[in-house]
Amino acid sequence: MTLGITDWLFFLIFFAVVIGFSLWRSRGSGGGGEDYFLAGRGLPWWLIGISIVAANISTEQFVGMAGQGAGAVGLAVSWWQLIGSIGIVLIAFTLLPRFLKAGIYTMPEYLEYRYNVLARSIFAVLTVVIYVVVLVTAVLFSGALTLHTIFGLDLAVAAWVIGGAAALYTAWGGLKAVAWADLIQGLALLAGGLVVFFLGLSAVGGWESFSTTNADKLRMVLPADDPSLPWTGVLGGMWIVLIYYCGLNQFIVQRNLAAKTLRDGQLGMVFAGALWLLVPFAIVMPGIMAFQLYPDELLANPDKAYPTLIANLLPGGMRGFLLAALAGAITSSLASMLNSASTIFTLDVVKRLIRKDASQRSLVLLGRVMVLIFVAIGCLLAPKLADPKFGGVFQFIQQFQGYIWPGVVAAFLFGMLVPRAPGSAGVLALVAGPILYGLMQAFTPGIHFLLQVLIAFVLVCVMMGVLTVLRPMAEPKTLPVREDMDFESDPKVKVLGGAVIAGVVIFIIIFW
Numbered sequence: 001m002t003l004g005i006t007d008w009l010f011f012l013i014f015f016a017v018v019i020g021f022s023l024w025r026s027r028g029s030g031g032g033g034e035d036y037f038l039a040g041r042g043l044p045w046w047l048i049g050i051s052i053v054a055a056n057i058s059t060e061q062f063v064g065m066a067g068q069g070a071g072a073v074g075l076a077v078s079w080w081q082l083i084g085s086i087g088i089v090l091i092a093f094t095l096l097p098r099f100l101k102a103g104i105y106t107m108p109e110y111l112e113y114r115y116n117v118l119a120r121s122i123f124a125v126l127t128v129v130i131y132v133v134v135l136v137t138a139v140l141f142s143g144a145l146t147l148h149t150i151f152g153l154d155l156a157v158a159a160w161v162i163g164g165a166a167a168l169y170t171a172w173g174g175l176k177a178v179a180w181a182d183l184i185q186g187l188a189l190l191a192g193g194l195v196v197f198f199l200g201l202s203a204v205g206g207w208e209s210f211s212t213t214n215a216d217k218l219r220m221v222l223p224a225d226d227p228s229l230p231w232t233g234v235l236g237g238m239w240i241v242l243i244y245y246c247g248l249n250q251f252i253v254q255r256n257l258a259a260k261t262l263r264d265g266q267l268g269m270v271f272a273g274a275l276w277l278l279v280p281f282a283i284v285m286p287g288i289m290a291f292q293l294y295p296d297e298l299l300a301n302p303d304k305a306y307p308t309l310i311a312n313l314l315p316g317g318m319r320g321f322l323l324a325a326l327a328g329a330i331t332s333s334l335a336s337m338l339n340s341a342s343t344i345f346t347l348d349v350v351k352r353l354i355r356k357d358a359s360q361r362s363l364v365l366l367g368r369v370m371v372l373i374f375v376a377i378g379c380l381l382a383p384k385l386a387d388p389k390f391g392g393v394f395q396f397i398q399q400f401q402g403y404i405w406p407g408v409v410a411a412f413l414f415g416m417l418v419p420r421a422p423g424s425a426g427v428l429a430l431v432a433g434p435i436l437y438g439l440m441q442a443f444t445p446g447i448h449f450l451l452q453v454l455i456a457f458v459l460v461c462v463m464m465g466v467l468t469v470l471r472p473m474a475e476p477k478t479l480p481v482r483e484d485m486d487f488e489s490d491p492k493v494k495v496l497g498g499a500v501i502a503g504v505v506i507f508i509i510i511f512w
Contacts (some may be wrong), residue, residue, distance in 0.1 A: 011327070102261055129339065133381065134401060139378075248412055424467060
């Protein structure tokens, strides 16, 4: 792609504004742990909602999800975001009040209150490993692939460029810097995606031509024997995935834990769910359009769908905006993951197990150092995902997170629903979940990984039930209770949440 001076100016000005604004808004965030790791628990609902979207929508979607849309899955890959819209609304009124009431910093911290310190430690280590080895690495790779496709930049060099940009403001200002950067980047990436949708729609001859030509891809329900995303997997295991992702996943939930009030946290989550309804139009359908326009270029590697659309379709003067939106998507998600990984490592591993008397300043310093270490690990691993055996970046992310989903969701839900489940039951869930999923990955390759997640989850719950019957807790655990917040849900927010769920149902009916 040939970029003009206007493109480069827009691109550079965009990032100068994003980084400068985030550093300015987060000035003075290094004084205490609550200020650095949870933005002083002062985030308003609109910033929470946009920040969740910016953290979630990255090149995992712009590259991976668009690639799945261009490939065999088609529009059905939108299930991940649409079920997410339903899940995040329901979790806003079920799990979020419980977590805010306990006043926790991290999700592993909750498991210590409910079970014991061993459960907290296992979950903390699992989370950091998954974040750094899978999520950070995949986001760096997909971002580097975008730069490689458009500019011809070496994958390894591109990964270091992206990682350095995200680490800069994350290490400096913590969650507050990440959230304020997300405000600009989240709006830009959604606007950029919709621009691509309308330009792509024009290039393929309008909606009627697009929907007629791609009728086989514009459907949400795939057969039970489909290897990519069968309806049985959607109904079977996807709900477990979304409970984890929207309700137990630190880099999403950390924003909700930083809410000023319960209303801000709930309304922010509902707002994020509403914005996720744009994903099929801003990301998945452009991927389908790209394959219609450039089938020969994408046949070998559908993950290049979105970058190819930008490189071939956008006129001069708009490329800088779209590249800034894509780069913003990369850095916002990466910054969120780095911030959350460093928060968990610092508070749940070092503070809890190694240096219990560590000062707030030393913890903040350690958090900043770990951001730099984690991004370096991701940059070293990212180029290895170019190997075709990983089956596409989106598939890699989803499939390898299966090692954490069943056991973690079982530990939280079973612990909430069965008050006398002992601490050993929580530990058992966290250990058995990855083992059972790994065994099925090795010995039942014919079963879709979402069904493997469901089977592992059920088996873990059965094991926890047996252990609870044999060794029930004498008295239920008592969790901490914050006294500085009203925990009554606003009825108006519930109505808005219902409207989001109705929007998902309507979309599914239209594209059944």
